[in-house]
Amino acid sequence: MPSPRYWREVPARLRLEAGRCAACGKVDYPRRAVCSACRSRESEPLRLTCRGRVVTSTVVHVAPAELAMEAPYAVAVVETPEQARLMLQIVDCDPRDVRPGMEVELEFRRIRSEGRAGILCYGYKGVPAG
């Protein structure tokens, strides 16, 4: 990934910055130009709470080449208390135990590294709550 692209994505990816619509209150992650519910163009940044609940999930056995060494790993759609939804890996548990309804905390982790002398790419992963 070219570094300007990585840098641009820092607010959403490293600070979990979403947008809350000034008109209807809908939270979109990441923040958008236009609200997905009411099409208002006014929103304010909102940092998501670092916990959530699994909406649906899978365990990836056949992975993209750069993550092949990590398979099998769990990936889930997680809903935060602000009702924003994001896709994350769920780690520090048996991936088979990740199921809809599971409570997770979001932790800052390394997501991937890009070859020799490439960028180390960070972001959030879910871990079992409590």
Added chain:
Amino acid sequence: MREVAIVGIGMTRFGELWRTSLRRLFADAALGALADAGVDRVDSIWIGNMSAGGFVDQEHLGPLLAGEIGMSGVPATRVESACASGGAALRAAWFEVASGAADLVLAAGVEKMTDGADVTSVLATAADQELEAYHGITFPGLYAMIARSHMDRFGTTEEDLSWVSVKNHRHGALNPHAQFRREVTLEQVLRSSMVAEPLRLLHCSPVSDGAAAVVLCPADRVPRAGKSRPAVRIAGSGMATASMALADRADPAHLDAVKLAAERAYAMAGVGPGQIQVAEVHDCFSIAEICCTEALGLVETGHGGRAAREGITSLGGRIPVNTSGGLKSKGHPVGATGVAQVIEIVEQLRGEAGDRQVPGAAVGLAQNMGGSGASAVVHVLRRV
């Protein structure tokens, strides 16, 4: 708008076609369609293709492929909507004829997937790169999440998923163009290797090369070659989008774009799902056939899982789905799929589907989908 007829069809066999290049695949399908229509040139060409750039480092397919069939000079453009590219190309061609801008138009789809690219990564570009692919999700993974949602909500089982594959292979065994012209058993599906839980290898469509093409013209100007057989009209065309990221869908098991596209196509055709006699739906994964048949209204919501098990969607059942073998058995060269689906329906409506023929079929539907359901194209065809 003018009524539009499909007057020529042509396709290659689907499969790992090591000896055949992207341009040759296109030429074989296009020349087949022209011969079937009894014409030797067209006014315009639309080419559905997801990622020749990613698979074989080739963009700018319009002039490349027009030149390959001796038609340099005509307008020719590539259309991209991920795995719905073929359906989108057909829709562009339909617009051009329906509007009166052109009289004879070729709609084709082509994909060359087996030349060594990292197919999983190229296909993942049809997901949201920043929000989904970055975290290591794959296409089977996205559909696996849809499957888990469906199982969680409606009690759909791994066996239900597997019956879709068994049924489509049974159909595909009868199709000379199919990549896998053989049946599979329920046990083989349930014991195949895990790809993304709960989806196993035999719940997934294969990596394929192939091309398909159709010729369109105004319904009142059918070339002489087509006059000896039943004419097939595009009665309705609908397209819709839904949120790109699966996370943004209120219910991951519900394919909103498919439902919307179908409503638009049904309204234009003046038919309802109850009048559809044969359907090709986008079974890139077996769960996709389940969710699509529900979104199209062919089966009740939540009942898609049992439809294949109970034979409702088999040849001989109430609404035969994927008589071609579907993407699962026929193969899924992604850009070609939407056009190949329409060819199966044209053959059914002409009464030329051989062992796969649905007796008396007069109204059929083809549904093509891109990404995890973010793009959907539905065409309703009618014999006249």
